[in-house]
Amino acid sequence: MIDNAGLRRGHEAFEHTADVGVHAWGARLTELFEEAAAGLIEVMLDPASVQQRESVSVSAEGLEPEGLLVAWLEEVLFAFDARGFAPATAKVTALDQGRVEGTLAGEPFDRSRHRPRSEVKAVTYHDLAVEKTQRGYEASVIFDL
């Protein structure tokens, strides 16, 4: 999904043999984090099949931008895989040195309505680097399927 407002933020999935990756970008770091989460959500399920009836708060801590990004995405994965909460969107509410807070909008996972896609085992550090570019911030993250 690409935001049409000047392509300032967006994400897209890419292939990687046994697994899948998401390339995300945003003018600000908070946007990068949100776009990466959106990419992960789309790997796990079809967000269009999920109603945003509830929200859960998530927070994560980590070193450097990379460690923090991985920890943030792990929260999204955990909410779904461990707690059965199907997220449709993710929003960052605070992002400070080493800590991120946000909310996931969605609802409890319902097999009969929701369209799950791939089971994600983990967020990996493979070829992961958060880079400052012309677009702002960019990163590619690979998920172990």
Added chain:
Amino acid sequence: MEKQEYEIKQLTPFVWEIPPTGKMRVPVRIYADRGLLDGIESDNAVQQAINVTHMPGIVRASLAMPDAHWGYGFPIGGVAAFDAEQGGVVSPGGIGFDINCGVRLVRTDLTPDDVRPRVQQLVNALYSHVPCGVGSAKAIPRLSAHELRDVCVRGAGWAVERGFGLPEDLERTEGRGALPGADPGTLSPRAMERGAPQMGTLGSGNHFMELDVVTQVFDEHVAETFGVAEGQVVLQIHCGSRGFGHQVCTDYLKTMQQATRKYGIDVPDRQLACAPLGSPEGERYLAAMACAANYAWANRQTILALAMRAVHEVFGADREALGVRQVYDVCHNIAKFEEHQVDGATKVLCVHRKGATRAFPAGHPETPAPYADVGQPVLIPGDMGTASYLLVGSPRAMTETWGSTCHGAGRVMSRKAAVRRAKGRSLKKELAARGIVVRYEGRLTLAEEMPEAYKDVDAVVSVMHEAGITRKVARLEPMGVVKG
């Protein structure tokens, strides 16, 4: 990732070596034929195998199996052994996120004539008794924290005691389905939370349950010892430690990143994060890894019992009446302390197998008593469109590969490419045309697992056979598949 130039030379028709240069402590040794080697070279797996040679205390070589492909840190299809006395390390990347992903095989007295008229019914029954797919949970009542800790320590034994399967299954499970040294005190609250609802579930991805027919027997005597014969229907269960194991690996990768810095270990890839064997971090990881491994064995034991309920439903007979007996259960992702011969001395090494299977010979203390004369069974799941194999370990495995062999076919095509390839095709119909019935969660999952996405399992298994590491015993072909 930095790529380095390397020189590769052929030692034997099926063994290739990259001699150590620069920071490499030992050579890389790859088991492959020319065709498979091309595949391994083209996808970064060689570079990863080279990276592993940099790690402290690695003994003799960094090994790659014919089905090797790139993974996280270590390649998948990699084997490496470390000596604690030489500063050897333990590294979660050398085991994988899906700790004790593995396979269980049971034989039955059923024939294709018994099964074919009811295969759709059987596949549906399996699908309904064993939760599969993304987010699969709630196969059995949610485990309390106390029960989960019990699972962690007792593994498959926990399941048997709960009435899932029979005590005789444990004898025919690697390590009796319980790795010693498990300590639930090393588990995070997150891991405990993920483990509670997922016992008895298959999960998704490349996990499956499969009814196969034994179409070819290569070694009559060994097959008979294993209880397997041509024309028999067998059941395979392929899955691992679910979210529980994934969380353990995720948690300890963070610990290990700190440990790598603390102990001043120089690794070329942060995913090779590790700690010295015997260090507090190393010990804690191994104790947590054992919990996850035992969870997976309890899981496969439970799933077998649930699968037997499905079979009972369709045939109106229990496992004894149908001649159901476990052949073996092996793991593909694990670290184990084993005695091996190194330069004429017996040493205890920490053997990392990631996408590789233990393959012990006849007479080894860990080879189950009923199989003592022939060797340990090795289960090689192929992909759902072609074949799986039953092999047996050999003495040569002990001398060359730390008693290890390949684990399966290995992917060659990305999931997206597979889905593109599948456009306009009905995989379900193609498989049905070959007599294979499939039940699956999502159409995409099915397309991703298409046969062309995998390496040629016949070629992979043949390499290890020709190299004398594991011998072919039987070839299995699918009749019915349940995929998550």
